[in-house]
Every structure is written in structure tokens, then in C-alpha cells.
Amino acid sequence: MNYTIGEVANLLDTNASTIRYYDKEGLLPTVERDRGGARKFNEEDISFLRLIQCLKASGMPIKDIKQFVDWTLDGDETIAQRQQMFHNQKQRVEEEMARLQQTLDMVNYKCWFYDTAAELGSTDISCVDMPEDILEARDRSGIYEVINKEQ
Amino acid sequence: MNYTIGEVANLLDTNASTIRYYDKEGLLPTVERDRGGARKFNEEDISFLRLIQCLKASGMPIKDIKQFVDWTLDGDETIAQRQQMFHNQKQRVEEEMARLQQTLDMVNYKCWFYDTAAELGSTDISCVDMPEDILEARDRSGIYEVINKEQ
DNA sequence: TGCAAACCTAGAGTGAACTTTAAGTCGAAA
DNA sequence: TTTCGACTTAAAGTTCACTCTAGGTTTGCA
Numbered sequence A, B: 001m002n003y004t005i006g007e008v009a010n011l012l013d014t015n016a017s018t019i020r021y022y023d024k025e026g027l028l029p030t031v032e033r034d035r036g037g038a039r040k041f042n043e044e045d046i047s048f049l050r051l052i053q054c055l056k057a058s059g060m061p062i063k064d065i066k067q068f069v070d071w072t073l074d075g076d077e078t079i080a081q082r083q084q085m086f087h088n089q090k091q092r093v094e095e096e097m098a099r100l101q102q103t104l105d106m107v108n109y110k111c112w113f114y115d116t117a118a119e120l121g122s123t124d125i126s127c128v129d130m131p132e133d134i135l136e137a138r139d140r141s142g143i144y145e146v147i148n149k150e151q
Numbered sequence C: 001t002g003c004a005a006a007c008c009t010a011g012a013g014t015g016a017a018c019t020t021t022a023a024g025t026c027g028a029a030a
Numbered sequence D: 001t002t003t004c005g006a007c008t009t010a011a012a013g014t015t016c017a018c019t020c021t022a023g024g025t026t027t028g029c030a
Helices: A005-011 A016-024 A043-057 A062-120 A132-141 B005-011 B016-024 B043-057 B062-120 B132-141
Strands: none
Touching: A005 A016, A005 A043, A016 A043, A043 A062, A043 B062, A062 A132, A062 B043, A062 B062, B005 B016, B005 B043, B016 B043, B043 B062, B062 B132
């Protein structure tokens, strides 16, 4: 089964220009054309676009994805490079998850802070006891000082 | 205690230009100047810069952080807006964590794939049984089709 | 007094990832 | 046959968050 660029864009919740841009950057070397010159996407192309979206979500820049594409085109000689690439990426994603958890701790603390301030009608909440879990979230977040005073 | 912009940049592992840029964008309305016009940062300013870094890490754009700063300057009238803002941000961070977990599943699958391919010296690993946990990670990642064939 | 280091501003430049525009082609329906 | 929508390209434009440059001041030490 083949798909047009518009169908693929719909399917992957993106738009045709973005897919053309990826193609121009060399990320889609296997996409074929019909007689009229229009791109023809098969299941494999769509699957690969999903992978690209995933790699992008993991913070990988386009030029690194391009490198990966080039390696896959080079075949089995480049298995080691691709293996290394994914192990590096795994570490990056794990670091990002840890950072995001810290950020969530901060946001949770701030949610409690403003929930409390909203009840009191004031950001001076120094009279209120901070629940244990909120205190822990705040400390984990790396946001310690001041903060109870303003913001 | 006061700090110069260079000291603050060091402390927060960023650089002076970035801090000046935040100031220019209105993110640091409380930073004072010395007689010569140089910025003078106190503990509170530094704490607020940490908060900015955290909000940025949560994916909040500068102009939204600016909005938050403006609200804090408006005082207790805007508690509800700030409360809403942090609750929205909490949802965004939670969504991002879920997306990142999916991405990690994909990367874990790919790590297994290339570890196996490296052992075999070939990306045709169809003869190899996929461990249960890897299969689950692959399925959670949303990357199903093809993939065992190439890449 | 002279010099270097660190600060200042305004404004230009950068890089990433799109996104839009202009001008054109293709294939099917009326 | 013409008209419409979806495709094509090259190239310019946009947005974001810096980052750098040029030219100038301030501060502290020898």
C-alpha cells in the first residue's frame, strides 16, 4: 500500500512541509516517486518516520538522525556505530528524565505554594506548615531559599 | 551579600550574556545596580534565576516566564493566574515524562537490537528470540512494524 | 598614571527546525 | 476542456534563545 505525503502527514500528526523538509535533509532516502514526481510512501517509510519522531522526541538533532540514516545505508559495516549511538542516546534520555523529575518536584512545590496562597489570599504563607511530601519535593527540586517570601 | 554578573554566571553554570538577555527580556526586574551601573545580584535574585532555569527545563518559553514575573510584580491579585499556570505546567511536565518514557522504551529496544546485531555481525536478527522485556518495551514505544528487517 | 579585567549597551549574527511563498505540474471530475 | 485540489521545487521568512561584536565605562592594582 502506498500513501501520499498528505495522508502520511495526517497519519503522523504533522504536516507535509515538515516531511518534505526531512526529505530534503536526507532523512528519507527510500521514499519513491510516482510517474508525476509525487512522493509515494510505503509502510516501511511510515515506520521510519515514526522512528524519526521518536528520535526527535529524545532530543536528537536532525543532523545526527541524518548520520544514522547514512549508516543504515552503509549496511552491516556500521552496526557498531549505530549501537554506540543508541547507547549514548539511552544515557541522554535517562539524564533528561532525571532532570524532568526535578522539574516536576519544583512544579509540585509551586502548585502547593499557590494552592495555599489562593486559600489565604496572600503569598505570605509563612504561618502554614508545609506537608512532609511537599518539603521533600521542594528540597529535591534544588529550589530552597527565599521562595516562601515571594513568588 | 552581593554578586557580580560573572559570579552569578559561574554559580549557575551559565554565562553573563544569557543573564543580560534575561534581564533585557524583563525576567529580572528586582536586580539592582551599583554606582557604576553594574548589576548587583543578591541571594533572592540568584534563587529566582534558579527558578527560571527550572521553568525553562520544564519547557516553558521565555515570554511565559515573563508573564509570571509580571504577575508576581502585580502582587496578590494574580495568585489565581499563577496557580493556574503551575497546574498547567505540571500537566505538561507529566505529559513530557510519559513521552520520554516511550522514547526510552524505543531506545532500549534499539540498544537490544544493535547489541544483537553486533554479536551476529548482521542486522538480520530474525533468527534470534526477543526477550519478553524487550518485546514489551518495543510495543510500548509505538515502534512496531518492519524494524526487524532494516535499521 | 596607566593598564587590565570585568562590567555596560545596542544591535547584529547564529543555528535549529520548521513554515511560508511563488510559481509551476499532475490527475480526476463536471 | 477547464477547473480544482494536491502535489512539486527553490528559496525566502519566522521563531526561539541565545551569542557575539563594537565601542565604551568602571574598578582595582602597580
